[in-house]
Amino acid sequence: MFRVSVASSDTEEEAPYSNLQNYTRYLMMLEGTAHVYHNGRYDIVLNSYDKIDIFDGGWESSAAGRMTDFNLMVHKECSGEMSVIDKNCTYEVRSGMNMFFCGRGSAVFEFADEKISVCAGELLILEDEGCSFNINVGRNGAKLIMMRVCC
Known part of the structure; x- marks a missing residue:
């Protein structure tokens, strides 16, 4: 029970991530830079292949920046x-x-x-x-x- 995806943003505007309750997300930038916000918990700047942000898919999270991101989403039973x-x-x-x-x-x-x-x-x-x-x-x-x- 997992999903892998690649998504792109061509704007600097902040956009929300889908709510994935009961999943853990592993997020990395393939291209560009993103400022990722986790609604009061923490925020992080991710550059291409620099860091992996691991967070609860049920969190209210968003990102801003021109980038292509890579996601591994794993059900919490796994x-x-x-x-x-x-x-x-x-x-x-x-x-x-x-x-x-x-x-x-x-x-x-x-x-x-x-x-x-x-x-x-x-x-x-x-x-x-x-x-x-x-x-x-x-x-x-x-x-x-x-x-x-x-x-």
Whole structure:
């Protein structure tokens, strides 16, 4: 029980986020800068791939700024995590759904018997727990967003 989305704003005006009661949101900027407000709790400025804001989807929240944001929304009965991969590494698939969104550039996933390439805007989903592989990020400033959801 989760959702992944990409949304854009072409205006500096503040706009509300949808109310997602019983969900935890993981928010990151893919492009631009956003000032995110959480109605009296705190506010935060998010730049591209800089920070991940994790907050209750039921909060009254809004954002201002010209940006493209990336959201992972996970039901509270599940657990989630999100991070950025921008260097070559080895990854081991853990329990749950392991997802890799290519936000910028391209990357190659090298398994024992095959290679899978992903380009900007593409999502790779893996569920084979215990599988291990290399991730080679291109030299062009590639950015992958790794997400894992376990229910």
